[in-house]
Amino acid sequence: MIKNVTDIYIAVFSDDKSFQKLPVPGKRSGPEAFAFDSTGKGFYTGVSGGKILKYLPGKGYVDFAHITVSAKTAWCDGAFGTAYIGKCGRPAGIAFNTKTGELYVADASLGLHVISPGGGLAKKIADSVDGKPFLFLDGLDVDPTTGVVYFTSFSSKFGPGDVLKAVASKDATGKLFKYDPSKKVVTVLMEGLSGSAGCAVSSDGSFVLVSQFTKSNIKRYWIKGPKAGSSEDFTNSVSNPDNIKRIGSSGNFWVASVVNSATGPTNPSAVKVSSCGKVLLTIPLKDKFGDTLVSEVNEFKGQLNIGTLFGPFAGILKL
Template structure:
């Protein structure tokens, strides 16, 4: 073997090792939320592209820009402005203060839709302030524990999930321990204001995401480590099928623009403890394209969302005190 070939192979080996190291320890920037709030759980981005919106404990939606940091934008309850709501962590007082979980903009109207875990489905205009409650039940049955939410980019219809229809957010560990399978996927039709149940019997239905062409919606089952696909239109419209089991304990799912790919927040759930958090990119057939390890940034905290926007990956957490962003 020639010396030049040996040198070339050595260089290739060094480069490959360097890429492995970089993939194992991505350089995330931490963005701590103000005060004693916790859990920037999900993200939404408006048309300006200058920052993000996120819901935190105590019922507030915060807006973040590099110039101003975090500022109050909206809330899902009147008490959320009280000092005793601003100081709560996790799901403490969530039934009174609110706990925004899934959020997403209707890109055409500028309205922000909010799945508040204990208080129901809400909407707030681009001016912010106190959100309007759309519903906290369907067919006389309380939602109990809302979680994920997405807006169909083609119709403006809203898809959202309940993690459980039996247990509240404060009882999430009971739901996981008992392997609850009472979660649901709902649709809110913006034109008619009607809410329908699309899928029942889901096991910890955390996140959901509509495809960029509006043909289907994905819904995760955290407890079963599966993602289901519900067809919105086409020859399979109304049918639900298993999409993938390649992502362990999937939480929120977010489409990546019009690429046809999705980011999924993932952990390995052992008993009631989440370990090895990661962001997993999958394609429209459920194939894993990339995995970004998050343990160096989040430890064994339960990551709740990975959301790509303008060349950066934003990662949220259910209980942690900061969001994190990685330039891709």
């Protein structure tokens, strides 16, 4: 059912058959983001304890890769894996270079990594830029036209364990980075961002969107054209935006949104926005995720893959 409320379309899915929970194995949690390879079967997701899992319909989750050697062990399962992210790793943003089959990972604590098409141990690309360590990486996307990697840091002052402090203090030390595989160089594109959680490159490679979770704002950084190298506000209509994902070549994007309150995250939702920043559709998710902080909404083959920062399962919602 779709309701039109003051020109904002709200989709209500009351049929429980349209939603499926996929519990994460190994006492791990937080399937935060998703990536899809060229086979078009299932998805890849990073979870607590430093593992990248592949989900295959009818088979379930299988181990695909790990950020550290320790991440393969049961020692990084459960609470230990969550607490010792410096030892185990914590994959946040992930995306494939569809031309090379390589999977790029922004690990929250351990930096930018790349995984070969066959999986296994990730290779660290960088954990600092200009001599300044990455303290809290978050979002990541790969330009579909060039293979250039864009990724964000939520904060340059606080680490992942202090995310609530970063939000409460309205920290504005987040950054947008660029990694060019052909030059093997990381550069800073934007600074002074307030909780830069996610990023997404447009399908034509002309710009990249960057969410500011703390300010409920999304900015657009121009990659090509007369405005190249400059940034502007894209929309202020999405509350506490986390990851952003382009929807194929449609020009539209899905944004994971949370209305943040004094008592904790409430009313998680999936918000579709146009290339002009107009909200096209909102899908409330509270009935399916409760107060869990939804981190990503990623459309693939007629369904939404929905991730969380701390929840024990990934969700699939059929459109």
